[in-house]
Amino acid sequence: MDDLKIGVFVCNCGTNIAKIIDCDAVIDSVERLPYVAVARTYKYMCSDPGQDMIQADIEEYGLDRVVVAACSPRMHEPTFRKALQKAGLNPYFLEMANIREQCSWVHDDPVAATEKAAALTAAAVMRVAHHEALERRSVDMCPNTLVMGGGIAGMSAALDLADAGNRVYLAERSDHLGGNVARTDLTAPYLDSARDMLTERITRVVEHPNIDVLLESQVRKVDGFVGNFQTTIRGKADDGAPTDTVYDVGSVVVCTGYKEFDASRITHYGYGKLPNVVTSFEFEKMLRAGRVTTKEGKAPQYVAIIHCVGSRNLEFHAYCSRVCCMTALKYAHEVKSAVPGAYVSDIYIDMHAFGKGMEDFYRRSSEIKTLFLMYEKNDYPVIRKADATDDCDMLIEVNEILSGETIEMPADLVVLMVGMEAREDSEEVAHLVNISRDKDGWFIESHPKLDPVATTTDGVYIAGACQAPKDIPDSVAQARAAAARILARTARGKIEIDAVFSEVDEDKCSGCRMCNELCPYVAIEFDAEKRRSHVISALCKACGACVAACPSGAITARHFTDKQIFAELEGVLA
């Protein structure tokens, strides 16, 4: 290590850094540190000339470590790693000091800021001295895919994958395909039939030579890692007995969908007690049967639709279920055509008419004389049986915001727009494929904006309403996006595995097994023979939990070793 040559490059980022931080002062302070062979500033290190400068210096001074003091590593670490690679240096010999986001942009005192920048850069220098050359490895990518859930999302993903010539195992818990869409009549805003839409999908899926449709089957186990999963699926044998089959797949798409909110949880609506209060799904059933009537078999004169049942309130779910508003408008149209002369009232909190053609649909719905009543979040309307003298079956009391009045709305049939909820098995599924769930039980995507279909487990994708409430177009879009992501990978045939992961030093491991349970990715396996634990690098996401927990210091986190962090620590405190 005595012959180390470290190059330090301090970026001005135009004036972003330089206007607060005295970059030359930073240079002066780090130049004195051991192993620093060259230290420079430049206006834009990330620019091509900036990177050329770094590469040139690597050549000229024979640098074997590089420190770039600039923006956040989350911004340009990949850029500079490439630069090192181009200059024939291992990309992991780079360390960045974040002197923009975490220094020049957040401090106004130039002296203090410069001092801090110097400390951070010094820390980077001391850390990088301990960096090791790491090699990315590549493994074969199995082209098969397991799609969990035979709803509209699952089928769409399956078809795209299968059309590209890859084998798809489509596992569905129930005995039929179609999911929740199969329970709906028409779709907003164009009022075309969900059934027609589905039949096309279903026939294609069932007849597709590359798709194995596994009905009444459950995924029991998902082992392995991206490109190389072994999935155990429990299905029914011909004699009806449950049988487990193992399928090798390279990717998994989770499309397990949602379940509807249980309306009886809101007592104000008397669901389950008042016979003519029905959920949106029960109403869909009436519509599909083509006869909209009350329990008594009469055609309803007054139909009331209550929005946000279970959604957008403090008691149940804070989130918006996104599809109910437009579905409710769809009902307005369907009621008017099923029962001409019926009066439809929409009791809503806010009208969420997002998405293509929806605002216009909202307008058209009000033109057919739908009465919109607005109520306050958490101030539930109350439904009660009407008196014999009334010309209606029920009366809904609403504190109506737009008029400021408390209104008593007559109703013969009340439709509750029940919101979407994470399925009760979502925890089980999350555990199965090692993905996380948010506080509402929806699966968490890898990045809310830039990577909405991937998950924190490489090779596992999510699509449809299992990630968050979604309508059909969004679900399909996400499903096909997932398919595209998978195809892009299978096309390459191999996948690269990050060089940053944890490893067990088997000469130090005492087999205490403290770490085994800690790994969220079950990447640590215990060899009972040798009585040693070891990390399956492909599964490891390098969180370092096991490293910190190992009582005998036998586990090392590549690129985040104790040595490296201690060095950084001494640096910032120097």
Added chain:
Amino acid sequence: MADDKLQIAIYWGAACGGCDVSILDTDEFILCIDAAADILLWPIATDGKYKDIEALADGGLDVAIMSGAVRNSENERMAHLLRQKSKVFVAYGSCAYMGGIPSLANLVPREEIIARAYLNNASLEPGNTTVPRLRTSLNGYDLELPEFYARVYKLDQVVDVDYYVPGCPPQPGQAQAAITALVQALTGQAEAPPKGSVVGASERALCDDCKRTKAEEKKVKRFYRPWQIMQDPEACLMEQGILCAGSATRSGCGVRCPDSGIPCRGCYGPAPGVVDQGAKLLSAVASIIDSKDADEIDEILLTLPDFTSFANRYSVAASPLQRSHRR
């Protein structure tokens, strides 16, 4: 005296004497020592005076084995003296190695210790005000006591140490092995272990030698003191909620405690390369707590009284913070 014999000294600093006993416990091997060496100083076993050592030329001692930590000026003086006179200086036992039990006193200010020992202590006659003083004049004599330092030091915080033999005390077998190794090295029969290495112990943690079965699932809702629970003699103690330092402790003792149903206390110190045994044990304990709720976690930890004295039982002086910093 035959000059081909090794010249050795065995001394104790702030120690209980257990280390010396562990050497005696090597039974007939003690005769081999005698055969191989002249013991110039060994307060508990042989006659010998400080001045004999002072009289020696530097390096006059082949080996100096010192047990015990440095608590006072006398411990320190002798440490320096032995270091100066010896070719190989060995820190013997946990106190010399890490501060040991005595260094638990580092968590308490010196004044409190004095007060507890000489002023408010049940075994004193009431109203006693006599406390040890550095100098006392008594019937014309000037008496001097060593200075009682503010804290305890492990040996290498005071002098340069060549080898460490861990244990409280080191197991006779290990002691024998260590001494043999040294003698062989000094007599050129074997290669000397690298300076600063821990001799007479394993390179792995205790679990490696512990016969108890270890399950993958280690989750506890509460901890037990050994006497609070009927333990399963086959299963890992930690899995049963009995706090055991084994996973964070260097092996070499022969797993005596866990084998006899007593959790390991960590006297052999941290596993190789570990900075602080206490911190590591802390992580180990934390990783088996079965809760995600901050309050429940606190509840569970209530069943774990005085964790610090367990985590750093033998290694307060060796821990990064070394002592209490209460103002």
Added chain:
Amino acid sequence: MAIRANPKLITELEIYGAQDVSKCYHCGNCSATCPFSKEPYIFPRRSMRSLQMGLEAKLESDLEPWLCYYCGECSTECPRDAQPGETMMSLRRWLTARYDFTGIARLFYLSAKAEILAVILVALIAGAGFLLYGFSQGDITQYGGPDAFLPAASVHIFDWTLAVVLLALLGTNCARMWWFTVGRDTKVHVPLSAYVRKIYLLPMHFFTQMRYAKCEQKRPWVLHLVLMLSYVTMLILIMFFLESMWSGPAVNWSVHAFGLAATAGLLVTTIVFLRKRLKKSEVQYQQSHETDWMFLVLLIVVAATGLLQFTLHRLGLNTAANINYVIHMMAVVPMLLLEVPFSKWSHMAYRPLAMYFADLKAEAMVSTEREPVRAPQAA
């Protein structure tokens, strides 16, 4: 206490002209653009809301519709073409029907046929009556003088009797209006003194229509004012100076000057209004209810025949004059008897009254505690 909604009301109001209320999504632009809309009378949005929900009781007690002169601004601004202006118009029609206890007004508004038939019927009766009376005691060739076909004096008496009946009808409707809007309102109590103190508002609004002047374009106000003043002038001439009107053939400028001016005013304005309604150029004239047509037609006939009457008399064509007068009366009588109490004309009384009541209520509200109206939010 909850107010019962009546989803059906909106359908009923369609016949009164409110076709697009349901389109309103309560952005409140209309109330924002209306120069008259201010607390406590925020409109048209609130009225639109009450109508959408069919809060009959509330609407019945609202004065807002009368505070609107239908300048059309709101309808132009409305992003959803919900026609707030027309809605207010329709509400005025509906209220007119509500105030009228006989149910005749409602009948007229709900069925154009009924109105036309009634007008024709009354016209025929009137015509027949005058002819019979004429021939029974006079000479068709005589105009004025002892054996005139229709002596001014007796016509004058007839006019007065008619006026009394008419006032009785209109009066009761006005009383009902007061009861709906002020009388039975438990929330506000208007002290008697206030009625007296503010009485001046009635003539003021009646004669100046000053509020209308506040509308963006001034022309409608001018036209409306001219029409109204001409009409009132004519009414006064007929009720008090009928004899001098009949005097002639020499022109008696002291009265005829007014007569001619008023007639001119009536003719010009009615023609302008007719053209506007036919051309549908401005929003407020786009949707004309049958009653609007009937109103203008009768008025123009009355004015025209009136003028013709004057001319024929001057030319000495007595027989023609007498026949023309009968025709004239065939328009006048139904106009006064039907239009004034039961149709559009009633607003001549209702509007100034509404202004008066509104002012009284507003004043009373300030004094009496009133629970605040929740601020409307955009849907």
Added chain:
Amino acid sequence: MTFQPKIVGFLCNWCSYTGADLAGTSRIHYAPNVRIIRVMCSARIDPTFVLKALHDGADGVLICGCHPGDCHYSEGNYKMMRRYPLLKSLLADYGIEQERVRLEWVSASEGQRFADIVNDMTERVRALGPSPVKAALEADLAER
């Protein structure tokens, strides 16, 4: 001149470090006393890091991770959560003031929160004065 405490911040890469970056991109100004060390997950933070930091002269140590239930590695932050109370009691026994070491949850969207925490902690640590550790250990050497 007022005492400028040196605080070491261990931040998890996915939430807290990103949150700190957000504070930067949104130009939220805060005290310059915290020096951030990035780790992949708060679960990587070995209690030794904290002891080492104090030993090396840190006046305070700030640990930030994703909010419970929101961890990028699903449960890493709970692992830190379980170490924390033990660490606190250990530090208490070594006579370190409670406020010198602090665990906070900061999400990627909480730039303001991060800034507030830094300012608040800086003030508290400033009020406590410099950490006694380094001085005390040097004094011990001087004793002999």
